[in-house]
Amino acid sequence: MLFVEKPKTYNFHFPSNIAIICAEYENQINLMTAAWHTQVSQKPPLYMVSISSQRYTHELIVYSREFSINFISYDLSQLAAFLGRTSGRDIEKVSVFDIALEQSVNIRTPFLKKAYAVYECKLYDYRRAGDHTLFIGQIVGVHYDENSFDPNLKTSPTLYLGSDKYATLDTSSVKIHSEKQVKDYLSKWVQDI
Ligand SMILES: Cc1cc2nc3c(=O)[nH]c(=O)nc-3n(C[C@H](O)[C@H](O)[C@H](O)COP(=O)(O)O)c2cc1C
Numbered sequence: 001m002l003f004v005e006k007p008k009t010y011n012f013h014f015p016s017n018i019a020i021i022c023a024e025y026e027n028q029i030n031l032m033t034a035a036w037h038t039q040v041s042q043k044p045p046l047y048m049v050s051i052s053s054q055r056y057t058h059e060l061i062v063y064s065r066e067f068s069i070n071f072i073s074y075d076l077s078q079l080a081a082f083l084g085r086t087s088g089r090d091i092e093k094v095s096v097f098d099i100a101l102e103q104s105v106n107i108r109t110p111f112l113k114k115a116y117a118v119y120e121c122k123l124y125d126y127r128r129a130g131d132h133t134l135f136i137g138q139i140v141g142v143h144y145d146e147n148s149f150d151p152n153l154k155t156s157p158t159l160y161l162g163s164d165k166y167a168t169l170d171t172s173s174v175k176i177h178s179e180k181q182v183k184d185y186l187s188k189w190v191q192d193i
Contacts, residue, residue: 011162018080018158020070021049022101023060024109029094029101031112032042032057032154033084035160037069037133045139047119050132056088061135065123066107069137072113072170073148074156106140116148117157 016035036050041090047069051058061067072080082097094101100113104120111118121137128134148155156168 009162014162015159015167018077018160019049020072020080020083020112020115021057021061021065022068022070022109022111023057024063025060028060028088028171029110030056030060030088031070031093031099032088033080035146040136046124046136047121047139048127048134048136049136050126052132058133061123062126064109066109067121067123067135067137068104068107068109068111069121070098070112071117072112072114072158073116074158074166076114077166077168080158080160080166095163096108102143104141111143115143116157117144118142133143134157 014035019034019037021032021034021037024104029079032037032055034049034051038048040046040048049067049069051061057067061177079097079099080117083093084091086096093099101110102113104111104118105112111120118166119137119139120131120139120141123135124138125136145155152174153169154171155170159169161167
């Protein structure tokens with residue numbers, strides 16, 4: 001293994017499932033692409049996205065205190081690139097990229113009609129982390145396409161590899177490692193687990 005103290009980029013943890021973050025404040029609707037996001041609590045259900053303070057989306061979320069997280073299938077990977085390489089400060093992305101939106105149920109911010117799953121989030125907390133802000137949203141509603149889950153994901157997600165490269169998941173590679181399998185293995189050493 002090579003050791004590098006300070007690499008120029010940190011793409012070693014990718015792939016990351018792409019999320020499109022939608023924000024709205026006073027009828028200004030904007031969307032941006034995010035690769036840095038994850039669930040951070042089950043009870044209450046909290047979802048975190050890390051956004052640079054330079055993004056227009058950052059400004060909108062600070063004011064509106066809500067956002068929607070949209071997961072998109074691989075056929076929309078180009079949209080992820082478009083939304084991640086343009087700013088709502090320069091163009092009106094919804095009309096330029098001809099984006100169809102739907103009304104959310106529990107927040108004012110809409111969501112992407114073509115997403116296969118959506119989390120409606122109300123801002124629960126936020127804090128600076130280096131040059132980004134961690135926005136933690138409480139999930140107050142979920143939309144999902146029934147045909148995309150069985151109950152696990154069975155559609156092709158848009159994954160980001162870094163350096164403008166996108167890929168998807170080969171669902172034929174799915175393996176199941178059950179708790180029973182783990183217990184059976186451990187039972188060689190430990191009883192009653
Ligand atoms: C694949 C991809 C992933 C990205 N992930 C993030 C991210 O997690 N956080 C972030 O602040 N910016 C991220 N960006 C950059 C923003 O999407 C980009 O700066 C965008 O233009 C911001 O738009 P806005 O100014 O309209 O908010 C990403 C861009 C791409 C292409």
